[in-house]
Amino acid sequence: DVKVTQSSRYLVKRTGEKVFLECVQDMDHENMFWYRQDPGLGLRLIYFSYDVKMKEKGDIPEGYSVSREKKERFSLILESASTNQTSMYLCASSSGGLAYEQYFGPGTRLTVT
Amino acid sequence: AQTVTQSQPEMSVQEAETVTLSCTYDTSESDYYLFWYKQPPSRQMILVIRQEAYKQQNATENRFSVNFQKAAKSFSLKISDSQLGDAAMYFCAYRSGLNQGAQKLVFGQGTRLTINP
Numbered sequence: 072d073v074k075v076t077q078s079s080r081y082l083v084k085r086t087g088e089k090v091f092l093e094c095v096q097d098m099d100h101e102n103m104f105w106y107r108q109d110p111g112l113g114l115r116l117i118y119f120s121y122d123v124k125m126k127e128k129g130d131i132p133e134g135y136s137v138s139r140e141k142k143e144r145f146s147l148i149l150e151s152a153s154t155n156q157t158s159m160y161l162c163a164s165s166s167g168g169l170a171y172e173q174y175f176g177p178g179t180r181l182t183v184t
Numbered sequence: 185a186q187t188v189t190q191s192q193p194e195m196s197v198q199e200a201e202t203v204t205l206s207c208t209y210d211t212s213e214s215d216y217y218l219f220w221y222k223q224p225p226s227r228q229m230i231l232v233i234r235q236e237a238y239k240q241q242n243a244t245e246n247r248f249s250v251n252f253q254k255a256a257k258s259f260s261l262k263i264s265d266s267q268l269g270d271a272a273m274y275f276c277a278y279r280s281g282l283n284q285g286a287q288k289l290v291f292g293q294g295t296r297l298t299i300n301p
Contacts, residue, residue: 106291111193111293113190113291113292113293116288119288129288161229173231173289175228176228177226177228
Protein backbone atom coordinates (compact mmCIF):
# COMPACT_ATOMS: atom_id res chain seq x y z
CA ASP A 72 0.00 0.00 0.00
CA VAL A 73 1.09 3.52 -0.75
CA LYS A 74 1.73 5.53 2.36
CA VAL A 75 1.85 9.27 2.60
CA THR A 76 2.61 10.53 6.07
CA GLN A 77 2.59 14.02 7.50
CA SER A 78 4.64 15.09 10.48
CA SER A 79 1.78 16.35 12.65
CA ARG A 80 -2.00 15.88 12.82
CA TYR A 81 -2.49 19.05 14.84
CA LEU A 82 -0.26 22.10 15.15
CA VAL A 83 -0.72 25.39 16.99
CA LYS A 84 1.61 28.28 16.15
CA ARG A 85 1.79 31.96 16.91
CA THR A 86 1.54 34.76 14.37
CA GLY A 87 4.92 35.52 12.83
CA GLU A 88 6.45 32.12 13.54
CA LYS A 89 8.15 30.13 10.79
CA VAL A 90 6.29 26.87 10.33
CA PHE A 91 7.45 23.66 8.67
CA LEU A 92 5.03 20.97 7.51
CA GLU A 93 6.67 17.75 6.43
CA CYS A 94 5.38 15.10 4.07
CA VAL A 95 6.94 11.75 3.25
CA GLN A 96 5.84 9.14 0.71
CA ASP A 97 7.19 5.61 0.43
CA MET A 98 6.33 4.68 -3.16
CA ASP A 99 9.05 6.47 -5.13
CA HIS A 100 6.50 8.83 -6.68
CA GLU A 101 7.78 11.60 -8.92
CA ASN A 102 5.03 14.07 -8.11
CA MET A 103 4.15 15.62 -4.78
CA PHE A 104 1.57 18.24 -3.90
CA TRP A 105 0.51 20.53 -1.09
CA TYR A 106 -3.15 21.51 -0.81
CA ARG A 107 -5.06 23.67 1.58
CA GLN A 108 -8.60 22.61 2.52
CA ASP A 109 -11.15 25.14 3.77
CA PRO A 110 -14.92 24.66 4.24
CA GLY A 111 -16.88 25.64 1.17
CA LEU A 112 -13.73 26.07 -0.91
CA GLY A 113 -12.66 22.46 -1.39
CA LEU A 114 -8.97 21.80 -1.89
CA ARG A 115 -6.75 24.44 -3.39
CA LEU A 116 -3.28 23.73 -4.70
CA ILE A 117 -0.46 25.66 -3.03
CA TYR A 118 2.65 24.17 -4.67
CA PHE A 119 3.65 21.01 -6.43
CA SER A 120 6.86 19.28 -7.40
CA TYR A 121 7.48 16.86 -10.26
CA ASP A 122 11.09 16.04 -9.43
CA VAL A 123 13.73 16.58 -6.79
CA LYS A 124 14.54 20.29 -6.44
CA MET A 125 11.81 21.14 -8.98
CA LYS A 126 8.75 23.06 -7.87
CA GLU A 127 5.91 24.97 -9.39
CA LYS A 128 3.40 27.39 -7.94
CA GLY A 129 -0.16 26.30 -7.65
CA ASP A 130 -3.20 28.51 -7.34
CA ILE A 131 -2.50 30.08 -3.94
CA PRO A 132 1.29 30.19 -3.35
CA GLU A 133 1.41 33.55 -1.58
CA GLY A 134 2.87 33.29 1.92
CA TYR A 135 4.22 29.78 1.32
CA SER A 136 7.37 28.17 0.03
CA VAL A 137 8.41 24.55 -0.46
CA SER A 138 11.47 22.39 -0.45
CA ARG A 139 12.17 19.03 -2.06
CA GLU A 140 15.71 17.90 -1.41
CA LYS A 141 14.92 14.18 -1.56
CA LYS A 142 12.44 12.37 -3.74
CA GLU A 143 10.38 11.02 -0.86
CA ARG A 144 10.09 14.25 1.14
CA PHE A 145 8.23 17.47 0.34
CA SER A 146 8.14 20.29 2.88
CA LEU A 147 5.76 23.23 3.07
CA ILE A 148 7.10 26.35 4.76
CA LEU A 149 5.11 29.24 6.13
CA GLU A 150 7.74 31.96 6.33
CA SER A 151 5.76 34.13 8.76
CA ALA A 152 2.54 32.50 9.86
CA SER A 153 -0.62 34.58 9.83
CA THR A 154 -4.09 33.90 11.19
CA ASN A 155 -5.51 33.56 7.67
CA GLN A 156 -3.28 30.54 7.20
CA THR A 157 -5.25 28.62 9.81
CA SER A 158 -6.47 25.65 7.81
CA MET A 159 -6.18 21.95 7.04
CA TYR A 160 -3.13 21.13 4.94
CA LEU A 161 -3.06 17.99 2.83
CA CYS A 162 -0.07 16.47 1.13
CA ALA A 163 -0.41 14.11 -1.84
CA SER A 164 1.82 12.15 -4.17
CA SER A 165 1.40 10.44 -7.51
CA SER A 166 3.32 8.50 -10.07
CA GLY A 167 3.85 9.86 -13.56
CA GLY A 168 1.08 9.44 -16.10
CA LEU A 169 -2.16 11.29 -16.53
CA ALA A 170 -4.51 8.58 -15.32
CA TYR A 171 -2.71 7.88 -12.09
CA GLU A 172 -4.46 8.83 -8.88
CA GLN A 173 -3.06 11.03 -6.17
CA TYR A 174 -2.53 9.46 -2.77
CA PHE A 175 -3.19 11.69 0.19
CA GLY A 176 -1.75 12.00 3.66
CA PRO A 177 -3.95 12.31 6.76
CA GLY A 178 -3.65 16.09 6.88
CA THR A 179 -2.32 18.64 9.36
CA ARG A 180 -4.76 20.91 11.11
CA LEU A 181 -2.81 24.14 11.62
CA THR A 182 -4.07 26.86 13.95
CA VAL A 183 -2.30 30.21 13.98
CA THR A 184 -3.12 32.40 16.97
CA ALA B 185 -8.79 27.97 -16.30
CA GLN B 186 -10.83 24.95 -15.47
CA THR B 187 -13.39 25.05 -12.69
CA VAL B 188 -15.34 22.35 -10.88
CA THR B 189 -18.65 23.02 -9.14
CA GLN B 190 -20.48 20.87 -6.61
CA SER B 191 -23.77 22.60 -5.93
CA GLN B 192 -24.87 20.37 -3.03
CA PRO B 193 -22.96 21.23 0.16
CA GLU B 194 -24.80 18.50 2.08
CA MET B 195 -26.82 15.42 1.22
CA SER B 196 -28.40 12.72 3.30
CA VAL B 197 -29.81 9.30 2.47
CA GLN B 198 -31.34 6.37 4.28
CA GLU B 199 -29.17 3.32 4.66
CA ALA B 200 -29.62 0.87 1.75
CA GLU B 201 -31.05 3.52 -0.55
CA THR B 202 -29.45 5.19 -3.57
CA VAL B 203 -28.06 8.70 -3.66
CA THR B 204 -26.61 10.80 -6.47
CA LEU B 205 -24.04 13.55 -5.97
CA SER B 206 -23.76 16.22 -8.64
CA CYS B 207 -20.70 17.74 -10.23
CA THR B 208 -20.30 20.08 -13.18
CA TYR B 209 -17.10 21.41 -14.67
CA ASP B 210 -15.98 23.99 -17.14
CA THR B 211 -13.19 23.39 -19.63
CA SER B 212 -12.28 24.09 -23.22
CA GLU B 213 -10.23 20.91 -23.47
CA SER B 214 -11.45 17.73 -25.12
CA ASP B 215 -9.10 15.35 -23.35
CA TYR B 216 -9.20 15.15 -19.57
CA TYR B 217 -9.82 12.94 -16.56
CA LEU B 218 -12.44 13.19 -13.85
CA PHE B 219 -12.28 11.74 -10.36
CA TRP B 220 -14.42 11.30 -7.29
CA TYR B 221 -12.55 11.26 -3.99
CA LYS B 222 -13.94 10.33 -0.59
CA GLN B 223 -12.75 11.88 2.66
CA PRO B 224 -14.10 10.03 5.73
CA PRO B 225 -14.10 11.72 9.12
CA SER B 226 -10.57 10.39 9.76
CA ARG B 227 -9.48 12.72 6.93
CA GLN B 228 -7.47 10.37 4.70
CA MET B 229 -8.71 11.09 1.19
CA ILE B 230 -9.12 8.06 -1.06
CA LEU B 231 -10.04 7.62 -4.70
CA VAL B 232 -13.54 6.29 -5.35
CA ILE B 233 -13.73 6.24 -9.12
CA ARG B 234 -12.17 7.79 -12.21
CA GLN B 235 -13.40 8.50 -15.74
CA GLU B 236 -11.41 9.18 -18.88
CA ALA B 237 -13.16 11.74 -21.07
CA TYR B 238 -12.41 9.82 -24.26
CA LYS B 239 -14.35 6.82 -22.95
CA GLN B 240 -18.07 6.92 -23.59
CA GLN B 241 -18.83 4.12 -21.16
CA ASN B 242 -19.56 5.23 -17.64
CA ALA B 243 -17.12 3.97 -15.01
CA THR B 244 -18.34 1.59 -12.32
CA GLU B 245 -16.70 0.36 -9.13
CA ASN B 246 -18.94 -2.03 -7.18
CA ARG B 247 -21.73 0.12 -5.65
CA PHE B 248 -20.31 3.32 -7.11
CA SER B 249 -21.02 4.46 -10.65
CA VAL B 250 -20.87 7.70 -12.57
CA ASN B 251 -23.10 9.39 -15.10
CA PHE B 252 -20.69 11.18 -17.41
CA GLN B 253 -22.33 13.62 -19.79
CA LYS B 254 -19.49 15.18 -21.78
CA ALA B 255 -21.57 17.63 -23.79
CA ALA B 256 -23.28 18.90 -20.65
CA LYS B 257 -19.98 18.85 -18.71
CA SER B 258 -21.61 16.89 -15.95
CA PHE B 259 -20.11 14.09 -13.84
CA SER B 260 -22.43 12.77 -11.14
CA LEU B 261 -21.68 9.97 -8.67
CA LYS B 262 -24.31 7.39 -7.83
CA ILE B 263 -23.98 5.33 -4.67
CA SER B 264 -26.25 2.31 -4.56
CA ASP B 265 -27.24 0.40 -1.43
CA SER B 266 -25.78 3.12 0.81
CA GLN B 267 -23.88 1.92 3.85
CA LEU B 268 -22.94 3.68 7.07
CA GLY B 269 -19.31 3.59 5.97
CA ASP B 270 -20.16 5.73 2.96
CA ALA B 271 -20.62 8.76 5.23
CA ALA B 272 -17.91 11.20 4.20
CA MET B 273 -17.08 14.36 2.32
CA TYR B 274 -17.00 13.67 -1.42
CA PHE B 275 -14.94 15.73 -3.81
CA CYS B 276 -15.16 15.87 -7.56
CA ALA B 277 -11.86 16.65 -9.33
CA TYR B 278 -10.64 17.43 -12.83
CA ARG B 279 -7.28 16.82 -14.44
CA SER B 280 -6.18 18.11 -17.82
CA GLY B 281 -5.24 15.62 -20.49
CA LEU B 282 -2.29 17.73 -21.50
CA ASN B 283 1.00 16.41 -20.19
CA GLN B 284 1.95 19.43 -18.17
CA GLY B 285 4.21 19.08 -15.20
CA ALA B 286 2.71 16.96 -12.47
CA GLN B 287 -0.86 16.84 -13.70
CA LYS B 288 -2.46 18.82 -10.94
CA LEU B 289 -6.07 18.33 -9.86
CA VAL B 290 -8.79 20.98 -9.70
CA PHE B 291 -11.30 20.19 -6.96
CA GLY B 292 -14.90 21.10 -6.36
CA GLN B 293 -16.17 22.48 -3.06
CA GLY B 294 -17.20 19.10 -1.72
CA THR B 295 -20.48 17.46 -0.68
CA ARG B 296 -20.93 16.13 2.83
CA LEU B 297 -22.92 12.89 2.72
CA THR B 298 -24.77 11.64 5.78
CA ILE B 299 -26.18 8.12 5.99
CA ASN B 300 -29.24 7.74 8.21
CA PRO B 301 -29.64 4.29 9.83
